[in-house]
Amino acid sequence: MARRLLSGVFALRLRRGLAIALGHSDLAELLLTLPRLWRPAGGVSTQGPLIGVLLPFRRWLWRQRALVLLARATLAGSAYLVVSHFLLLRLSSSVPNPAIWAPALLILLIGIWLSVANRPSLQETAYWLDHRFDLREQLGTALEQGANVREGSLAARQVGKARELAATLPDRPMEVRQQGPWALAAAVALIGVLSMVIPGNAAPSAEQAYTPGPDRRALNTASTPIAQLTPSQQLRPRAPLRLPAAAANATAIAGNRPVATSQPLLSSSLQIKLGPASAENADASGAAPQVGNLSGSSSKTTKAPKQEPSSGSSSQSQQQSGASNSTRPQSSSQKGGNKGTGQGQQGPSNNSSQQQQGTQQQLDQGAQNLPNQAPSGSSAGSQSSQGQDQTQSQSGRQSSQPPGQQGGNPQANPFGADPSAPKSRSSQPPPGNSTKIVKPGQSTSGSPEQHGSTGTQQGNSSGSGDNSPDGRPYNRSGTSLPSSPDGRQPGSSGGKSSGLTHTATIQVQGKATIGSGGGQGPDLVRVIPYGAEPGEALQGPASSGQSTVEGYVPEQSIILPPDEQALVQSYFSNGSGS
Amino acid sequence: MIAPEEFQETARRILQEISTVIVGQESVTRAVLTALLGNGHVLLEGVPGLGKTSLVRAFAGALGMQFGRIQFTPDLMPADITGTNIVSEDEMGHRSLAFQRGPVFANLVLADEINRATPKTQSALLEAMQERTVTAGTVSHPLPEPFFVLATQNPIEMEGTYPLPEAQLDRFFFKLLVTYPFRGELAAIVRRTATTDVAISRPVAGGDTLIAMNRLVCEVPMASHVLDYAVRIVLATQPELPGAPEVTRKYIRIGASPRGAQAITLAGRIYSLMDGRFNLSYEDVRTAVHPALRHRISLNFEAEARGLTADSILDHIVGAVPEVPQ
Numbered sequence: 001m002a003r004r005l006l007s008g009v010f011a012l013r014l015r016r017g018l019a020i021a022l023g024h025s026d027l028a029e030l031l032l033t034l035p036r037l038w039r040p041a042g043g044v045s046t047q048g049p050l051i052g053v054l055l056p057f058r059r060w061l062w063r064q065r066a067l068v069l070l071a072r073a074t075l076a077g078s079a080y081l082v083v084s085h086f087l088l089l090r091l092s093s094s095v096p097n098p099a100i101w102a103p104a105l106l107i108l109l110i111g112i113w114l115s116v117a118n119r120p121s122l123q124e125t126a127y128w129l130d131h132r133f134d135l136r137e138q139l140g141t142a143l144e145q146g147a148n149v150r151e152g153s154l155a156a157r158q159v160g161k162a163r164e165l166a167a168t169l170p171d172r173p174m175e176v177r178q179q180g181p182w183a184l185a186a187a188v189a190l191i192g193v194l195s196m197v198i199p200g201n202a203a204p205s206a207e208q209a210y211t212p213g214p215d216r217r218a219l220n221t222a223s224t225p226i227a228q229l230t231p232s233q234q235l236r237p238r239a240p241l242r243l244p245a246a247a248a249n250a251t252a253i254a255g256n257r258p259v260a261t262s263q264p265l266l267s268s269s270l271q272i273k274l275g276p277a278s279a280e281n282a283d284a285s286g287a288a289p290q291v292g293n294l295s296g297s298s299s300k301t302t303k304a305p306k307q308e309p310s311s312g313s314s315s316q317s318q319q320q321s322g323a324s325n326s327t328r329p330q331s332s333s334q335k336g337g338n339k340g341t342g343q344g345q346q347g348p349s350n351n352s353s354q355q356q357q358g359t360q361q362q363l364d365q366g367a368q369n370l371p372n373q374a375p376s377g378s379s380a381g382s383q384s385s386q387g388q389d390q391t392q393s394q395s396g397r398q399s400s401q402p403p404g405q406q407g408g409n410p411q412a413n414p415f416g417a418d419p420s421a422p423k424s425r426s427s428q429p430p431p432g433n434s435t436k437i438v439k440p441g442q443s444t445s446g447s448p449e450q451h452g453s454t455g456t457q458q459g460n461s462s463g464s465g466d467n468s469p470d471g472r473p474y475n476r477s478g479t480s481l482p483s484s485p486d487g488r489q490p491g492s493s494g495g496k497s498s499g500l501t502h503t504a505t506i507q508v509q510g511k512a513t514i515g516s517g518g519g520q521g522p523d524l525v526r527v528i529p530y531g532a533e534p535g536e537a538l539q540g541p542a543s544s545g546q547s548t549v550e551g552y553v554p555e556q557s558i559i560l561p562p563d564e565q566a567l568v569q570s571y572f573s574n575g576s577g578s
Numbered sequence: 579m580i581a582p583e584e585f586q587e588t589a590r591r592i593l594q595e596i597s598t599v600i601v602g603q604e605s606v607t608r609a610v611l612t613a614l615l616g617n618g619h620v621l622l623e624g625v626p627g628l629g630k631t632s633l634v635r636a637f638a639g640a641l642g643m644q645f646g647r648i649q650f651t652p653d654l655m656p657a658d659i660t661g662t663n664i665v666s667e668d669e670m671g672h673r674s675l676a677f678q679r680g681p682v683f684a685n686l687v688l689a690d691e692i693n694r695a696t697p698k699t700q701s702a703l704l705e706a707m708q709e710r711t712v713t714a715g716t717v718s719h720p721l722p723e724p725f726f727v728l729a730t731q732n733p734i735e736m737e738g739t740y741p742l743p744e745a746q747l748d749r750f751f752f753k754l755l756v757t758y759p760f761r762g763e764l765a766a767i768v769r770r771t772a773t774t775d776v777a778i779s780r781p782v783a784g785g786d787t788l789i790a791m792n793r794l795v796c797e798v799p800m801a802s803h804v805l806d807y808a809v810r811i812v813l814a815t816q817p818e819l820p821g822a823p824e825v826t827r828k829y830i831r832i833g834a835s836p837r838g839a840q841a842i843t844l845a846g847r848i849y850s851l852m853d854g855r856f857n858l859s860y861e862d863v864r865t866a867v868h869p870a871l872r873h874r875i876s877l878n879f880e881a882e883a884r885g886l887t888a889d890s891i892l893d894h895i896v897g898a899v900p901e902v903p904q
Binding site for chain 2: 142144154
């Protein structure tokens with residue numbers, strides 16, 4: 001290695017690589033490939049009569065070569081800027097700007113360095129001139145003769161003849177057309193810079209990636225005050241969310257009060273997936289659209305293929321990361337999630353047709369009817385406790401706790417579920433890729449008395465207060481469940497929350513806000529889809545038994561990924577669902 | 579020392595004089611002159627009747643040098659070439675051994691059909707060609723200066739012939755292929771030989787002139803990168819060396835010797851002087867590659883089975899060796 005370094009092989013290869021980079025054009029001739037290894041036996045005399053003739057040519061050659069290299073470097077750096085910009089736009093990655101600029105700047109610096117450092121030697125200059133003007137190596141030979149040639153010898157005559165030849169050479173040995181490369185480099189550079197500086201097209205920063213314009217505007221216009229979660233929720237130990245701070249800020253609820261990342265206030269009742277609200281992203285990159293999962297959060301999906309190593313312990317962080325498998329794309333044929341999940345239902349689910357309903361229907365039915373599912377939810381929960389779940393959630397661990405120890409707060413549920421809701425309604429699987437199926441009985445929540453769950457297969461007994469981060473049980477979609485056998489969570493005061501109060505799960509492309517209702521009314525959840533006006537928000541009581549969900553929900557927000565379809569299908573096929 | 583311009587003019591006059599006898603074959607004539615200016619020997623190969631012997635005779639006449647001719651036959655003995663010690667008796671009746679010079683003692687020796695003699699006889703020329711001496715017993719007899727051997731051989735009718743050994747071949751500066759004349763050349767040959775007047779070349783230069791021209795050739799400067807190019811070409815003919823071209827590893831059994839590189843550079847410098855330049859160029863090297871190396875590489879059986887010639891392989895080698903090493 002050292003020998004090769006000293007001998008200049010690497011330098012030679014570098015020059016060869018540069019020659020290749022220049023392509024097969026006239027400009028390629030500027031990249032000389034004279035070997036660094038080759039040196040005249042006696043060295044090149046700097047006093048030779050040919051030195052003064054060759055120096056101007058060397059400067060010209062150096063300048064032209066530097067310009068070409070610089071143009072190429074500018075082109076490469078600009079192209080990198082453009083490509084990286086559009087890639088980041090597609091991926092909605094939160095790569096900071098330095099990560100974009102730094103490589104481009106590095107490329108440019110390398111180009112400048114090569115331009116300056118790649119100075120041709122006199123031998124190279126002579127070789128190039130010989131080759132260019134077909135001088136049959138007269139200049140190169142004369143350069144080696146130096147000044148110590150014997151007068152009257154053949155070598156002296158050769159030097160004199162070469163000097164005469166060099167004097168006849170034009171000042172500009174070659175007409176280099178650099179307008180093309182420079183124009184191209186300038187155009188690409190302009191595009192790259194414009195794409196970076198224009199706000200609308202700027203590469204999403206960490207904050208911008210989670211706070212698109214329409215959503216922020218919707219948040220700002222939201223009038224509902226921030227929901228005040230119960231102290232029991234806040235006191236619950238919980239793993240910190242792996243959500244970037246900017247993302248947490250992006251989920252700021254009404255009143256523009258950001259929710260800190262480490263605080264589970266929002267996630268206890270709301271899960272929001274942040275990402276570009278485009279179907280392309282959902283299809284291609286696996287990043288789900290912004291999804292507000294009004295469910296009991298912090299359920300940790302332990303299904304191996306769906307987890308990413310870097311994902312946080314909570315599903316919320318996974319979802320918000322935009323890259324986890326839980327946010328993989330969904331097909332329109334699976335929209336509503338009900339369709340897919342309903343196919344395999346064998347249990348008491350007589351609502352397969354309902355499961356095939358669309359998003360709006362699901363939202364309306366699933367949210368509004370959930371409170372009416374309480375009576376059957378218990379049985380469903382007991383069925384689900386047989387254990388088909390492949391996921392594990394904190395709610396599952398919580399469900400292993402006695403019901404009396406459950407610390408869930410039904411008010412924190414985004415949509416108050418009516419325990420009296422029909423069983424068929426409750427059997428609707430939670431749509432969306434954020435589904436977290438909690439096996440009521442298998443995953444630490446197998447005690448039948450903990451059911452209290454709804455037809456949404458909330459097999460968790462909703463009673464485990466210790467393990468629940470928010471003190472509430474979860475349904476399979478992570479929705480908080482009533483912690484008590486009667487469907488009411490401890491400390492909950494909201495309406496008819498017995499067993500089925502918090503089972504609604506919706507996924508929307510928008511921002512969700514939780515309003516406390518000013519302490520006078522029930523807490524509200526308001527979800528504003530991206531691009532929608534505040535007036536089009538979905539709104540429903542957070543903990544009351546009457547969930548009123550209205551508005552528009554994009555279709556792609558409720559598409560269930562195939563693997564989760566299978567999961568839900570398996571769940572229902574075992575008779576756990578209804 | 580002769581001036582370069584005089585060198586060029588002398589060479590031109592010699593070639594012009596040869597052309598009065600030999601129709602066509604300009605490249606061969608030029609190559610022969612190059613070999614003579616490089617103080618080298620030439621092996622001429624061609625089918626019978628192409629004027630190989632006439633060419634040698636023409637050069638002998640144009641250069642005004644002593645000419646010796648040896649017809650190689652299977653029963654030719656080395657002493658028939660170099661000479662031998664014979665017992666001689668003087669007037670007093672005293673007998674003594676005296677060296678009787680052979681036909682090799684001449685400035686220009688024509689070894690006609692050299693491959694018809696046995697290797698033993700062929701080897702008689704080894705010392706003469708390389709060291710320009712002939713040793714008989716314990717006494718070495720120097721050959722006259724300049725000394726050139728122009729040998730001919732027939733590529734066909736190989737039965738009863740003895741291919742020259744590599745050591746013998748390596749001593750030839752050039753191996754030239756005498757090709758069949760073109761239509762116009764053939765007509766000129768017939769027209770010229772149809773008369774009773776036989777064209778004979780006149781001396782336009784002498785041996786001393788050739789020696790002076792040879793000394794001037796040795797002063798022609800060579801650039802290092804051009805010399806490196808010639809060396810790399812010769813090394814590319816070595817199949818055992820790493821980095822040898824694929825064609826070399828596949829078809830060459832023995833590569834060229836250092837004499838090949840010497841011949842290339844020397845011939846290249848002669849070419850440059852004849853062109854009015856004073857330095858060796860890449861093109862000069864490439865021009866000298868084939869006549870200087872075609873007899874110095876030995877092809878293997880696979881190459882012969884495929885009908886490949888040394889020239890075709892050299893073409894590949896020259897194409898594979900760049901002027902500037904990559």
